Amino acid sequence: EAAVTQSPRNKVAVTGGKVTLSCNQTNNHNNMYWYRQDTGHGLRLIHYSYGAGSTEKGDIPDGYKASRPSQENFSLILELATPSQTSVYFCASGETGGAPAETLYFGSGTRLTVL
Amino acid sequence: SQWGEENLQALSIQEGEDVTMNCSYKTYTTVVQWYRQKSGKGPAQLILIRSNEREKRSGRLRATLDTSSQSSSLSITGTLATDTAVYFCATDAWTGGLSGKLTFGEGTQVTVIS
Numbered sequence: 381e382a383a384v385t386q387s388p389r390n391k392v393a394v395t396g397g398k399v400t401l402s403c404n405q406t407n408n409h410n411n412m413y414w415y416r417q418d419t420g421h422g423l424r425l426i427h428y429s430y431g432a433g434s435t436e437k438g439d440i441p442d443g444y445k446a447s448r449p450s451q452e453n454f455s456l457i458l459e460l461a462t463p464s465q466t467s468v469y470f471c472a473s474g475e476t477g478g479a480p481a482e483t484l485y486f487g488s489g490t491r492l493t494v495l
Numbered sequence: 496s497q498w499g500e501e502n503l504q505a506l507s508i509q510e511g512e513d514v515t516m517n518c519s520y521k522t523y524t525t526v527v528q529w530y531r532q533k534s535g536k537g538p539a540q541l542i543l544i545r546s547n548e549r550e551k552r553s554g555r556l557r558a559t560l561d562t563s564s565q566s567s568s569l570s571i572t573g574t575l576a577t578d579t580a581v582y583f584c585a586t587d588a589w590t591g592g593l594s595g596k597l598t599f600g601e602g603t604q605v606t607v608i609s
Binding site for chain 1: 535539602
């Protein structure tokens with residue numbers, strides 16, 4: 381089964397600080413995604429990647445950067461964290477590129493609190 | 496039903512009952528996927544129904560898709576306490592290229608009381 385691991389599971393940061401959320405997948409999937417989920421709402425796409433070295437903006441990219449240094453790793457970076465970025469962040473990898481109906485495999489999430 | 500800016504919907508049912516949740520979407524999609532998210536976990540795909548299918552079954556799950564009304568439903572028969580979760584529909588506005596990004600609905604919280 382697809383395995384996506386996120387770290388840390390919980391993070392408390394201060395306003396204005398830099399935060400890096402990490403994601404690792406062991407399935408050799410081309411595509412990886414970062415979503416955020418706010419209480420009582422669905423998932424919203426922040427950034428995604430088609431492969432090593434590529435990053436694309438999702439629906440809500442402002443205030444976030446992404447980095448895909450390898451097939452396995454995809455990071456989300458908050459250069460200047462703000463309280464509005466307090467949320468649960470999910471990383472996902474996609475089964476295949478180039479075809480519709482991609483299945484996403486999600487990690488267990490990182491709960492970020494910005495004070 | 497879920498979509499748009501609606502808040503999370505909630506349903507509470509007795510174990511053994513059937514439940515149906517609805518989803519409407521705004522743009523063309525090649526598929527509708529249904530995901531389940533249990534507390535403290537990431538979503539996991541349950542079932543995928545393509546735009547040329549009207550119904551898809553998988554065990555106790557049944558998904559329907561009506562492209563003319565841009566709506567989908569997910570039914571669970573004979574619910575169990577372990578079905579307690581948030582259920583999301585997701586659409587894929589794939590128009591060719593490398594990937595279709597999924598857009599998720601707001602979700603339906605289903606609580607099964609044993």
